[in-house]
Amino acid sequence: MSKQWILKNRPDGTPKDSDFELKDVELPSLKQGEIKIRNKYISVDPYMRPKMSANEDSYTEAYALNGVIDGMSIGEVVESESDKFEKGDLVMNFSGWVDEAIVSEDKAKKVDTRGLPDVYFMSILGMTGATAYFGLLHVAQAKSGDTVFVSAAAGAVGSTVVQIAKAMGMTVIGSAGGREKVEFVKSLGADDVIDYKDEQPVYEQLKAFAPDGIDVYFDNVGGDHLDAALGNAKVNARFAICGMISGYNKSDNVEFENFWQVIAKRIQIRGFLYNDFQSSLPEFESQLAVWLQKGLVKEKHSEVQGIENVVEAFKGLFEGNNIGKMIVKV
Template identity: 50%
Template sequence: MARAWTLKSRPQGLPTADNFELVDLGRRDLGEGEVRIANSWLSVDPYMRGRMNDVKSYTPPFELGAPMQGGAIGTVVESRSDRFKEGETVQHFAGWRDEAVLPADQVQPLPQIDVDPQAYLGQFGMPGMTAYFGLIEVAGAQEGDTVFVSAAAGAVGSTVVQIAKAKGCRVIGSAGGAEKCAWVESLGADAVIDYKSGTPVVKALGEVARNGIDVYFDNVGGEHLDAALAHGKQGARLAICGMIDVYNSGKATELRYLARLIGMRMRVQGFIVSDYMDRAAEFYRDMGGWLKDGKLQRHETVRDGLEATPDAFLGLFSGGNTGKMLVRL
């Protein structure tokens, strides 16, 4: 019998296990044009925290008592569609469950790139596309730029580091703890800040970016954003991808250096990766080329079993992942 995680109650602050409930979905026959998929990999991502709130946003909130959603990779085990045959590996958005029944138009075949299937949930999926378009299109990173990226050991940030290096930039990453910092350095970062070291981020960034930064790729907000404002050069571009610092508290850190935006003519732009989905071919072309040239590597933190999904999600907010966090079924 198929099972799925539902949102039992809306969290106040950091979610807990009590906010989730694993339920039986039963089993129904396929309708015309539908496929049944046995999921093998599930994605958990920080943006899902916003969907747990009952507020209007760029994506609808999770419904209480209904199966939650997220990226997934699986195998077609039954098909009543001409588009997919049994045994085909596909991707879709009905995660947080072990089996999905979907209309065929909500399912996509995997691109023809020589990577493991689960990579399409990370570096070659939504997080990778976020890094690619945020850095290149939103921030306009160019060869010779100094790029600062927060959460550089995460799925998005680690890909930003590698794309920026492939584009000929100087890269400064921020990560928590010596082990993560060493990994970010192994990806090619020219300098890495350990934000858990006790040194304020604004001071640490000033020591490794004495001439300032041209680009900031923001995954966390808070003191990292403030440090970027403090050290942005004239015309610096700040691409705002996420603010994990405030997802649970709802309270933003005071930005002491916000006024520098004016005199330094900095540009701050938020973005959503779905705005660029019609340009996915560009992403796959460039990422495939960098992969062949040996300029990309990835790391995955894997939790096993459907039961582990909420814990995997909560690990995103406590530094429990290096690279992409995945659940393997």
């Protein structure tokens, strides 16, 4: 019997419990080329929210109504009708919010943990870490000596950006909401941290920390942070636009006071998706392994226990509850 979260209603704004349902599903027997996986870790990510809407303009295909919410997960092979996998193999897969799944052999990837904890492959060595790495170094082309501004710096991607930037000798200004998160970002090595719940606008706080301006902005939230970054950019600044959590649950328009600075400062703005960098994953993995080994970068995540709490964990993303990557341990 597999427990599977399905999408019952398309959420209107912030997702509610009633938009989802946990079902017990009898799995069929394996066909040739298939494996049965028992998931150990399930990922909940902001990008899942737009996929829950019917909006045809979403990044990727919308989830089907009454279908399973798929996404990254790591599990153990418990049965195999594939020559490529055997029982006990640890595999990355995309079965998502389920505890057990039958997956075709070409939809799973064996994980060589190289002695590292397997949960790392859901966070710093997985999609989260790769998004931080490629966004900072490939998209924004940040280099040693740059002043880098990172929003949602206590979050999954942001906290990794902070650490990579520090590992490479950049000056880092993070932004986070509330004292606990601000302290966490400082503990990651950020030179200065903006508290966006503070009375003073982000623009003013950023100006105080970077009076000469910023070279790079790694955007995880859009909105006033992006506008503040535009207003504090140095000439030839590069912005990597990773995902705008603040916009996921809203259909509000985006308003900028400082967009004209794109010309005045010759700013480069580039949006990106993790998927675009598949061919560079080996570079990322070997670099991160080195930094982890040297202690320059540390893995951090928030963990929620049990398949029944997946929706709770997911909703937490939009309440700003998590520190580091949010992972459900099945």
